[in-house]
Amino acid sequence: MFGCLVAGRPLQTNLQQVDETHALFELPMASAINHICVFLLGTVPFPDGYGATVHFYWPGKGFQLLGMLSNEKPSAIFRLRGTFSAVSSNDTLFAGSPASGGGPALTALLGLSIEPLPEILNEMTTLPSAISRAAPVASDATLMAERVVKHLFNYVSSFVSGGQTLTPDTQVPMALIAKWYETFMSKVQNTGLGFLENRE
Structure with missing residues (x-):
């Protein structure tokens, strides 16, 4: 359903299902990532009234809300370098996700949470760009x-x-x-x- 493209790397479709409404992409060598594009593959749309929030997990700092996807907004590009704040989103959203190691080959995670659109739009108002x-x-x-x-x-x-x-x-x-x-x-x-x- 989702694809992930890190600038300068091959397309990722190796989504790991956490549960019915949560999934993850592993992002190896995360310290070298500047921008990331997340999108719907076009094969399966969201159910009516639903979309997905997009979260970035940096080991030791928790998940941070980046933005959203919906049938009306099927793709988004996010700048990761220099934008991670100390405030994390709900770390329990992706409970059971694989641990990520540190060091130069650090692996970060990109989380997707399928939620009702009204809840997503409410969450979007907390982003600094929305403010x-x-x-x-x-x-x-x-x-x-x-x-x-x-x-x-x-x-x-x-x-x-x-x-x-x-x-x-x-x-x-x-x-x-x-x-x-x-x-x-x-x-x-x-x-x-x-x-x-x-x-x-």
């Missing part, structure tokens, strides 16, 4: 503008090569700024403004 979407941007326009400019500056700086630094005299091609704008707007539409709070 950011709900908060009026105008409440602190200066802080928001600073975060947007910092995001642009960091993006442009990543293209400066060698030992050079970005100075007021550095010329930046308009195509680079246009690419940043497209990427930025796509992130805002897909995840809200929560990503601006990440310290990179």
Whole structure:
């Protein structure tokens, strides 16, 4: 029913069933994972009124809610690096899941929990990106503008090569700024403004 794709790795369909409503993907060498895509394979839809919450388990830190899937939203991409918070979701959801070892070859878990959509939508309101979407941007326009400019500056700086630094005299091609704008707007539409709070 589900597929999992870690950027730069083969597609995973080796889902491990925990019980009737819970399943897991094992993610070996988890410390090297930046982004992950989870999706419905298209073979079996959710029953009417149901969807799945997606959780990430980092050994020693518990499960953290990442987002959701439904028949209307059959896929999602999540950024894992630098986004794990100290607050975990319900660790008892996936009771009986295999233990994950530590070290460089650390294995993390991606958990899927099939639940009624009203419960899922209620859980989604607790995500930082949902809180950011709900908060009026105008409440602190200066802080928001600073975060947007910092995001642009960091993006442009990543293209400066060698030992050079970005100075007021550095010329930046308009195509680079246009690419940043497209990427930025796509992130805002897909995840809200929560990503601006990440310290990179």
